[in-house]
Amino acid sequence: MLCVLLSRNTLLSFSRTGLRHLERRAQLPRPASADVTRHRAAGAASFVPQLGFHTSRRLRALPAPLVFLVLKPAQKLVAIILGRSIRKWWAALPPNKRQQFREAAWRRRWHLLAGGAVLSAVMAAFLLTHLDESPVTGRTRVMVFSRESFMELSQLQSDMYLEEFKDSILPQKDPRHQVVEQLITHLAQRNQDVTEMSSITWNVHVVDLPVQNAFIMPDGKVFVFTGLLDVVADIHQLTFILGHEMAHSLIGHAAEQASLSHVLDFLSLILLTAVWALCPRDSVAALGQWLQGKLMQFMFERPFSRRLEAEADQVGLQLAAKACADVRAAPVFWQQLELVEELHGEPPLPEWRSSHPSHQNRAKQLDRLVPQALELRANCMCPTLPEADPRAVFSEAMRHLVEEAREQQRAEKEKKAGQAGLITVPLPALQQTPPAPGPPVPLGVVMGPSPALPQPLTSK
Ligand SMILES: [Zn+2]
Numbered sequence: 001m002l003c004v005l006l007s008r009n010t011l012l013s014f015s016r017t018g019l020r021h022l023e024r025r026a027q028l029p030r031p032a033s034a035d036v037t038r039h040r041a042a043g044a045a046s047f048v049p050q051l052g053f054h055t056s057r058r059l060r061a062l063p064a065p066l067v068f069l070v071l072k073p074a075q076k077l078v079a080i081i082l083g084r085s086i087r088k089w090w091a092a093l094p095p096n097k098r099q100q101f102r103e104a105a106w107r108r109r110w111h112l113l114a115g116g117a118v119l120s121a122v123m124a125a126f127l128l129t130h131l132d133e134s135p136v137t138g139r140t141r142v143m144v145f146s147r148e149s150f151m152e153l154s155q156l157q158s159d160m161y162l163e164e165f166k167d168s169i170l171p172q173k174d175p176r177h178q179v180v181e182q183l184i185t186h187l188a189q190r191n192q193d194v195t196e197m198s199s200i201t202w203n204v205h206v207v208d209l210p211v212q213n214a215f216i217m218p219d220g221k222v223f224v225f226t227g228l229l230d231v232v233a234d235i236h237q238l239t240f241i242l243g244h245e246m247a248h249s250l251i252g253h254a255a256e257q258a259s260l261s262h263v264l265d266f267l268s269l270i271l272l273t274a275v276w277a278l279c280p281r282d283s284v285a286a287l288g289q290w291l292q293g294k295l296m297q298f299m300f301e302r303p304f305s306r307r308l309e310a311e312a313d314q315v316g317l318q319l320a321a322k323a324c325a326d327v328r329a330a331p332v333f334w335q336q337l338e339l340v341e342e343l344h345g346e347p348p349l350p351e352w353r354s355s356h357p358s359h360q361n362r363a364k365q366l367d368r369l370v371p372q373a374l375e376l377r378a379n380c381m382c383p384t385l386p387e388a389d390p391r392a393v394f395s396e397a398m399r400h401l402v403e404e405a406r407e408q409q410r411a412e413k414e415k416k417a418g419q420a421g422l423i424t425v426p427l428p429a430l431q432q433t434p435p436a437p438g439p440p441v442p443l444g445v446v447m448g449p450s451p452a453l454p455q456p457l458t459s460k
Contacts, residue, residue: 072265079269083276084285090277127263134251135196136315143252144259150252154218161223162205170206170226177206180224183239183323187246190323190380196250216245218254233336236320236329236390243323244316251315253308260304264296298352305355313362314369321373324382328370329390334363339398367391 090098105112132143162169170177181204191197200220210227217223222245232238248254271292279285313330321327338359341348351358357365374385 075265075269076272079272080276080289083273084282086273086277087279087285130259134256136194136247136251136318137311139311141256142259142263143256144262145255150218150255150258158217158219158221161217161221165205165207165209165223168208170208174206176226176229177204179235179238180204180206180222180229180242183235183242184222184246187239187243187319187323191246191319194250194319196252200249214241214245216249218249218252220249231337232333234329236326237333239323239325240316240320240327240330240333242316243319243325244312246319247312247315248308251311253312257305257308260300264300268292268296302352302355306351306357309356310362310365313366317366317369317373318376321377322380324377324380326385326390327373327377328385331363331366331370332390332394334359334366335391335394338363 093101127142130142130144132141133139134141172178172181184202184204188197188200188202200218202216202220202222204222204224206224206226206229208226210230211225212227212231214222214224214228222242224242228241229238232241272289275288275292276285279288317327317330320330338348341359348358348360351361356362377385
């Protein structure tokens, strides 16, 4: 893969010295903030919907997503009214008329089946003619919306966010803004081999709010919250997170998600009409509608979203590798978040209920991809990484933490026992000198019952 050669200064900026320099300038606090407790998806997650674009030709474009979004609730309402009207009409028919309809439907069953087959064929043809190849990964996918139509929506949303955060956006001279801007520019320069990269002008906005997130709009507007800067451990983690967000934009995940949503919505309109027509009462139909919505969510939307997140992690790691970041730091970021949740006793959200993979699975996936990313990094003439692997450093720190916690727990137990009036008798010291050599002893004698341990005595 092509790599843009780094200037000497840029190379230095990613050496350890450079890292410290950047951190000092940005005054990035170290993690272990209690705020992370509430963190569910961190920087790589969706505080707001991610928007992207794709390279479909305009001719293939359907009406703009904005129109689609406005019409969506109306379509649902029409389906409910239509289904309900069919049910009321059927209930009002006299029995002989109903029988006539049943007999007519049976006589024309083959026509009805042929109609269903034609409708299925039209849908299949529609999907086949809207297949697209995902940039970077080359994955085949269904894309209904055009890049142009998504750009319109993106610009509109970007303007809304700029208006919403206008009082919290840091000035360009702020070191935190400068670090994020440097990283974005660096990632873009080092990944010029990605065709879509050159078509985006990146525009950085650092928002001074304790939200642990970042997102990039398809029009190139980058929003990074200072809450995220508070939870990343170093510049390498931040580079990976920004790479992840860039990956969403470059691959056009938002347009892809909207396309899936469009197809699913069409199917659910048919199902919704059927539910409201076939259920005997409105209350049952409402329950059926709720169940149908949940099924769509858990069977299609969330697994699809998790798949896109995993892909953004994979591509983000590649972008960070070509930008000479220490990619070994990426899995550590998710391990940190997992640990903080555990320390605060937060039960992890089961993955099947989440739109994002679990922290643990993200860390595992990245860990598997690290060797490949290190190879890519080495091919990009990046400076040699320090021997200390951040993953090993983190594991060692965890081991110490666990030992300390156990020690603290033991001390507390002893303190409580003392307060309850218990006297603990020390265990007899183990024999230090080895027994004198003698004739071989049968195994049964060696493994004989151990002497009873002295029990604590209760003081009177
Ligand atoms: Zn993401």
